[in-house]
Amino acid sequence: EEKTLAIIKPDGLLGNYTERIKNVIMDSGFSILRETITQLDEERASTFYAEHSSKSFFSSLIKYMTSGPVLVIVLQKKNAVADWRTVIGPTDAVKAKVTHPNSIRAMCGLDLEKNCVHGSDSLQSAQREISFFFGEISSG
Numbered sequence: 001e002e003k004t005l006a007i008i009k010p011d012g013l014l015g016n017y018t019e020r021i022k023n024v025i026m027d028s029g030f031s032i033l034r035e036t037i038t039q040l041d042e043e044r045a046s047t048f049y050a051e052h053s054s055k056s057f058f059s060s061l062i063k064y065m066t067s068g069p070v071l072v073i074v075l076q077k078k079n080a081v082a083d084w085r086t087v088i089g090p091t092d093a094v095k096a097k098v099t100h101p102n103s104i105r106a107m108c109g110l111d112l113e114k115n116c117v118h119g120s121d122s123l124q125s126a127q128r129e130i131s132f133f134f135g136e137i138s139s140g
């Protein structure tokens with residue numbers, strides 16, 4: 001089985017979407033290995049999104065991700081990384097509402113930035129992101 005990192009971003013938590021998102025998680029066959037609520041500060045958010053540091057939207061992204069607490073979840077299932085990306089839908093929530101109406105981002109996202117959830121984009125990112133929040137976690 002594979003692990004991936006999901007984050008319910010500040011708009012998702014604030015909008016009380018947690019329960020609905022967790023229902024989708026369970027219905028899609030994931031198990032929740034770990035979860036924690038945390039408030040990112042500028043430094044931690046910038047480290048987490050370091051790959052985007054040169055992008056025009058970086059400062060706005062950091063402001064968004066530090067605007068309130070986030071719920072960080074380690075998900076596990078076979079093919080977890082790709083399957084979670086499918087379940088959350090495309091980055092742009094406006095497009096998601098049209099092309100992937102059953103996706104999580106269609107359900108609770110607002111636009112290209114405020115898209116309510118995160119999912120690791122590769123196995124390597126998943127491992128980096130899981131240890132970023134939880135350190136090395138054991139068991140398979």
Ligand code: ATP
Pocket residue numbers: 052057061090091112113114115117118119120121
């Ligand atoms: P995530 O990494 O959060 O799962 P993603 O892989 O779909 O999302 P990335 O391209 O990695 O998207 O961008 C990371 C995050 O930065 C997006 O989820 C979104 O919140 C924000 N973002 C991406 N592109 C833009 C943009 N053009 N304008 C504003 N915000 C953006």
